[in-house]
Amino acid sequence: MNTNINNLPEFLDVTDLQNIANQFFKALPENFPKEFSLDPTKHPKAQGLAEQVLENMDTSVITMPLVNPSLGTHTPPSLGGLGASSSAVLPNTGSGTDATSLNLPLSTNPLYTSGVPNSLAGSGASPSYLSPRNNFNSEKPETSFQDDNVGVSKQQLPISGHQPTHLPYLDFQLDELADFLNIDNVLSHIKTVENTPQLPSFQESSSPNGFYFLENSAYNQKIEYTSFGNLGELVRKDFPILNEQVNGKRLVWFDNAATTQKPQLVIDRLSYFYQHENSNIHRAAHELAGRATDAYESAREKVRAFLGAKSVNEIIFVRGATEAINLVAQSWGTQNLQSGDEIIVSQLEHHANIVPWKRLADQKGLVLKVIPVNNDGELLLDEYAKLLSPKTKLVAVTQVSNALGTITPVQQIVAMAHAAGAKALVDGAQSVSHMTVNVQAIGADFFVFSGHKVFGPTGIGVLYGKEEILNATEPWQGGGNMIQDVTFEHIKYHNAPNRFEAGTGNIADAVGLGAAIDYVTKIGMEVIGQYEHGLLEYATNLLRPIDGVRLIGTAKHKASVLSFTLKGYTNDEVGKALNQEGIAVRTGHHCAQPILRRLGVETTVRPSLAFYNTCEDVDRFIAVIQHLSRQKR
Template identity: 60%
Template sequence: MSTNTNPDGLPNIDDLQFLANELFSALPNEFPKEISLSPDKAEHPRATKIAETLLHAGGANILTPFSAQSPLNVNLAPPSFSGFGGSPASASQSSSASALYPNAGAGFDPKYGIPSSGIPEDNGLNINNPQTGFYDINLKNSRSPQLNEESLFSSLFLNDQYLPFQSENSSFENELKIALETVDTFFRKRNDFPSSGSELQNSYYFLDQNPFAFDSKNTNAIVGSSFGTNPLSGSTNSAFNAELIKKDFPILSETVNGKPLIWFDNAATTQKPKSVIDRIAYFYEHENSNIHRAAHELAARASDAYEAAREKVKTFLNAGSVNEIVFVRGATEGINLVASTWGDQNLNSGDEIIVSNLEHHANIVPWKRLADKKGLKLRVIPVDDDGQILLDEYAKLLNSKTRLVAFTQVSNALGTVTPAKKITEMAHAAGAKVLIDGAQSVSHMKVDVQDLNPDWLVFSGHKLFGPTGIGALYGKEDLLNEMQPYQSGGNMIQDVTFEEIKYHKAPNRFEAGTGNIADAIGLGAAIDYVTKLGIEQIGQYEHYLLEYATRLLKEIPGVRLIGTAKDKASVLSFNLQGYTNDQVGQALNKEGVAVRTGHHCAQPILRRMGVETTVRPSLAFYNTTQDVDTFIKTLWELKKVKF
């Protein structure tokens, strides 16, 4: 059938409703036979859900979540790309893109509206010398190693479309696919998908093949791996659907200065999915009670939920026992707990503690205070000009006086991923204990404490899409039971008389008083959510997003990246010539983009890199390439104003 279009180029609602009714007339009897594209007029729940899907999939577009053209047009435009994520430009868009990217020359790609390769000639950043070399007071004969720059960007097209009401083990989707085969919806074939090497059949987003899905063969050829299992549908070789996942986070529908919120401040704290919010509310509505010390029903419910959350943390970290998991306020309290108990109990004048130059203040200040109190020596592992740990220099610091090595697995300021397992092995070989700060790592990668083998590891729930005020300390069980209690009071004792006090074993000996019960349960819900998505899939998606953003950021004249380690999590610290960091942050905020500016509680490493503060965008799995495009466009506009 032919369709009329409205002024926006979209088909009229009557035509769409006719197609929907034709589709449903072919469905089995238990399905609704008629559907209105106004959800409030659809009486059948499945019809309502499908109407909502047709109306809202992909933002404002109707029926197709990946095109601004008519969904009945065979020549559908690809999803938003800008190299990787900005919409292919029309002629007028190309003109405006040329104005936006003033340094675009022969290498400018008008199809995607961005400089296509290289760095403009007037860019202050030399890709072969990222200008991060500054003298390190902790390193003798400081040197600037040659940068072995590998490609930071792969031409990879992400799929962001799945059937929003899809559920596991449901026959509805399968029967719907069969029914669709009898209806000509004009979505049968596409020949214009840029990365496809062949014709794709059945290309609509809830059919077997999607033109914007990961092709596992192409993906493997480009980046060496595919995302594997779809985190929402359970199918394999499918893309990580960040646009759909974003809908799980209520706050991401907020607007800031009239613009959609883009949350690039994930290293400071992450946003919370609805499942976490609902779980906390459910606790207060149905389970609220103190735990462990009552015989009534609500105490049992609360205790069960609290201890179930401990079990989830244990499984998430692959700890050997729930007795190795202590609930604390966060990574900071976990480090202070170890310093105040094991450290105070076991370290003596002349002993040495090693930390790295990458550390957050939370993994420096407790040890410095303990060193000042007990006459200990604090030694620092230096880093190279890219922000990478120098293992050969670390080896020189280890000696018979080394009692503890405390280091971060991922730098909050630079994103550097440290060789945690190797650092731990070297420390243990010297007879030292090891504490790993996992606050920035647990949300990006699999953290297996039995594989890493630290003596302690800490993390914060609010950086793992969970509540604030809750976190966990992992410790080897025998070691925890040897440590003095951290705080005293109820819940951590076996027996109290005026003559003698007997303490519980771990973990109760470190959880005095009424703990943060609701938020511990909320942390368990956050772990459930991350586990369902798949931490490996999260890490891969964020890595691709980091490469995409890094490439575009490097093309902006005057940008200096701070921290260029080969192995990084999704953190992008930078300065922009001609602007203070606060000015950059304020300009981004006007566009709804939230970034952190300042020293990020990591002054030693920033000073090592020759700066006091940076702008720090930090990415998570609910961010998209379109979000990155908004961020990059704002920086280009700043450069236009200044220069």
């Protein structure tokens, strides 16, 4: 194709490009970053947009754009699965593979894929009145307002007889790891599985709100990573806090085991809820109640799919993993455990999976037994088998240790518990952000996690429980929303999940958790796990040889946690030295004193990695530890 002086096709002049850009601007929210210029030679993003349009249209006619007009009224989605923000296209690798040649949409968000359903909101009855909780159908939400969290096609995670209990081991040397994690390689390893479709048509909604929507989902392409480049460089653009300066240095967030940072998609979703949907749920006939109910119950469905649960009735929203474990202890445990019964936990547990059981044991005369670990921080399953007996009623274990990163064989642990006639609870607070989880494959009776550990808001978490167990369990708290009928003589409770969600829940943050799940699912948990494991191997191989460093927790199968001590320094001194360079790590006992004491320490320095971290982040961290080692007292 012949090009003009601006490196554009001959039939497209600057005026045409300006028209396209102007129409693009009109489709953006007022607060959307407008980084374009009328001069395309200075802003290749605008040129890239034009080229992408041209690739999918009759070049003899310049028509409008690729941009979804709904962006003018909805929260701007990011480029989601590829980790690039809405205001930026993927960087050109120099090898001819960039965002334009991939035909990636400006909105890869799958939420804009269907029309607006008919309303029940104006009929004088609330959605929960006309459609009781247990019959809620998130595919057919009962409101006229287009909710960004409704209408997504749901795909249940596959259920197999085998669920991997560890991330794939990458047998790389340091130089190979560096190459593996290099930003210059990533786009050459990305391919679109489906053929690029023609531009979908746009249609104005008949809704009085005047919203627009896509008629089809032609741009919901699946992206397959055949190998992995520097995912961290791509996705960090989506996390605004990672642009913070600490002591004049760009922030490196290595405190992910304590809490993860939030992508703009989640921040925007929370803001959108409070601007357009804020209401209590289930109990009103007005429009906002319908919007809020749809958003909340859609988030429940997203969690169900994320965990591979059978039914949304098995998903209970709580404040976090800690509250979820306490709920099981104070409801199922109080109801089903008797003096002399035994509970088994492991030495790896966070205090949240020890204290509730110890308190219950003290209250009811139960026996608490502990699965020991070896010197690498791995569970000794032979010793676990010896602890099991007919008196064992519950086994409660973590899937990933927050202090060491050890990945435990939860499928085997659960199967052994069930063979002994016991129930099993798995603490997934540290696993859901690193690996695919399928509760049916694991077989656990209960599974818990916290939203803030998986890039969602704080103050929201999930208890999964098998439906038949939940419905046979007395509720922990009483109040509104969890009852079918109340008199002064009799109370009839709802079935799960409502029976365990008394009062007004954390509606907005549940919706935010749904957005976080959308985000990581779009990237792919397998992709995240592979990348993080490569980064962990890279960091471990650099940290281990440093004089004075002692790694705490050296299990063969680990998630991305690097606990260590440095001879000659207190852990707080190491943490402060890292903070001076803008690097955030956790120091202390990490609410896991038993396992640290088993390994001979009271506290450690704990860097913990996420998929938005990079080799550059690791190099900055290693440089500080090397400097301290050379200056050791």
